[in-house]
Amino acid sequence: MKLTTKGRYAVMAMTDLAKHSEGRPVSLADIASRQEISLSYLEQLFARLRRGGLVRSVRGPGGGYLLARTMEDTRISDVIMAVDEPMSATRCKSNSATGCLSDGTRCLTHDLWDELGHQIHLYLDSVSLDDVMNRKVRRSASQQDVSSAQKKPETQEFSLDVAG
Amino acid sequence: MKLTTKGRYAVMAMTDLAKHSEGRPVSLADIASRQEISLSYLEQLFARLRRGGLVRSVRGPGGGYLLARTMEDTRISDVIMAVDEPMSATRCKSNSATGCLSDGTRCLTHDLWDELGHQIHLYLDSVSLDDVMNRKVRRSASQQDVSSAQKKPETQEFSLDVAG
DNA sequence: CTATTCCCGAGTAAAATAATCAGCTATTAA
DNA sequence: TTAATAGCTGATTATTTTACTCGGGAATAG
Numbered sequence: 001m002k003l004t005t006k007g008r009y010a011v012m013a014m015t016d017l018a019k020h021s022e023g024r025p026v027s028l029a030d031i032a033s034r035q036e037i038s039l040s041y042l043e044q045l046f047a048r049l050r051r052g053g054l055v056r057s058v059r060g061p062g063g064g065y066l067l068a069r070t071m072e073d074t075r076i077s078d079v080i081m082a083v084d085e086p087m088s089a090t091r092c093k094s095n096s097a098t099g100c101l102s103d104g105t106r107c108l109t110h111d112l113w114d115e116l117g118h119q120i121h122l123y124l125d126s127v128s129l130d131d132v133m134n135r136k137v138r139r140s141a142s143q144q145d146v147s148s149a150q151k152k153p154e155t156q157e158f159s160l161d162v163a164g
Numbered sequence: 165m166k167l168t169t170k171g172r173y174a175v176m177a178m179t180d181l182a183k184h185s186e187g188r189p190v191s192l193a194d195i196a197s198r199q200e201i202s203l204s205y206l207e208q209l210f211a212r213l214r215r216g217g218l219v220r221s222v223r224g225p226g227g228g229y230l231l232a233r234t235m236e237d238t239r240i241s242d243v244i245m246a247v248d249e250p251m252s253a254t255r256c257k258s259n260s261a262t263g264c265l266s267d268g269t270r271c272l273t274h275d276l277w278d279e280l281g282h283q284i285h286l287y288l289d290s291v292s293l294d295d296v297m298n299r300k301v302r303r304s305a306s307q308q309d310v311s312s313a314q315k316k317p318e319t320q321e322f323s324l325d326v327a328g
Numbered sequence: 329c330t331a332t333t334c335c336c337g338a339g340t341a342a343a344a345t346a347a348t349c350a351g352c353t354a355t356t357a358a
Numbered sequence: 359t360t361a362a363t364a365g366c367t368g369a370t371t372a373t374t375t376t377a378c379t380c381g382g383g384a385a386t387a388g
Contacts, residue, residue: 003167006376008277015272027333038378043335050334060386061332076276108179111301112240112291113172119287123280137275170345191364202347211366224355225363 001121007080009037010045011132014054014079018071018129025057025064045083052082071130077121079129165285171244173201174209175296178243181219182235182293189221189228209247216246235294241285243293 016031028046032039046065049055054074055065067074131137180195192210196203210229213219218238219229231238295301 003280004376008273009377011276012273019272025333029333040380041376041378044378047335057334058386059332059334059384060388062387063333063385065334108183108296108299109172109176111299112175112296115301116167116284116287120280120284123283127276132272132276135272135275137279168345173346189364193364204349205345205347207366208346214366221365222355223353223363223365224357226356227354227364229365 001077001080001117001124002084003080003120004084006045007084009035009041010049010079010083011076013037013042013045014049014067014074014129015132017055017065018067018074018133021066025062025066027064030064048083049079052078054078054082067129071133072128074129075125076127076129076132077124080124165241165244165281165288166248167244167284168248170209171248173199173205174213174243174247175240177201177206177209178213178218178231178238178293179296181229182231182238182297185230189226189230191228194228212247213243216242218242218246231293235297236292238293239289240291240293240296241288244288 012035013031016035017026020026020030020034028039028042031037032042046055046057050057050065054068056068057063057065127137176199177195180199181190184190184194184198192203192206195201196206210219210221214221214229218232220232221227221229291301
């Protein structure tokens with residue numbers, strides 16, 4: 001799963017929609033001004049969200065967008081996948097069987113990215129729009145036992161920058 | 165933590181280095197041809213890796229790069245953080261106290277990205293270069309109980325594309 | 329009707345990524 | 359001591375992606 005600011009915009013917009021819709025449609029113009037995102041860009045994002053079945057549109061005056069599902073059933077992973085085009089297969093010709101590099105060897109890092117993508121997806125699928133809206137997303141201390149990898153002994157300083 | 169192809173290149177190169185160095189330095193020219201990455205681009209990446217204390221350099225004929233630590237002590241998170249510049253704070257003026265948006269409200273999605281970054285870091289910190297080299301990175305079925313989020317009932321189709 | 333709002337495609341601007349280039353320094357080995 | 363190797367550096371360019379703009383259209387409420 002690709003993680004870009006595009007997906008972040010989508011989640012911000014969907015959260016705004018969830019927050020300000022009380023049964024009534026919310027116009028993109030409102031979301032645009034509140035979230036400081038350009039209207040046209042929002043339109044592009046919502047076109048994808050609509051095709052992805054995450055929102056319903058209502059045209060005409062008083063129109064706008066409505067969540068197509070409940071907030072609980074709207075998972076963050078869905079939102080991000082709806083707007084973020086699958087990454088073009090970089091240099092890894094990931095045709096599973098044949099392998100990645102010219103020498104026929106499946107590139108060693110393939111499994112890593114595969115599993116990382118899986119981890120990210122698992123997490124984002126575990127979080128709903130409702131969770132984000134009601135601040136239920138909270139820091140979890142440790143990670144499950146993943147792969148056969150050992151944990152690094154000392155915890156280390158790190159600067160987060162998936163800043164949102 | 166930023167996840168780009170740059171970080172992927174770095175991990176590929178480091179894995180190649182780990183694999184082909186038997187105590188002796190490995191030249192970037194060798195890595196470049198094996199991994200099909202341009203030499204100059206590799207030089208840029210290794211400049212950062214060296215500053216990050218992940219590799220040592222040996223100049224002159226027969227020179228090249230050596231791992232500065234054991235493969236077990238070289239965590240993937242370190243490699244990626246060494247080459248991927250911290251993302252410039254997008255629109256979220258993340259001055260903790262003041263909050264994100266103009267209205268003073270800490271943006272609702274902030275905690276989400278914060279926690280996602282944490283999850284990614286936790287995972288990548290749990291994997292060492294040795295794990296990648298020796299194919300110890302394997303699919304784990306489920307995720308720990310994270311936040312108060314509920315799991316989505318039905319498992320859903322998804323197209324991974326953190327392809328490596 | 330007319331204003332509002334979604335809708336759509338094409339085009340542009342800015343930024344990040346990836347690569348190139350030119351030239352330097354240290355080290356080895358002939 | 360010279361020539362070849364290979365790291366080191368900064369500047370520049372090319373490519374791609376992101377973010378945004380523009381110009382129209384179509385549905386619908388009042």
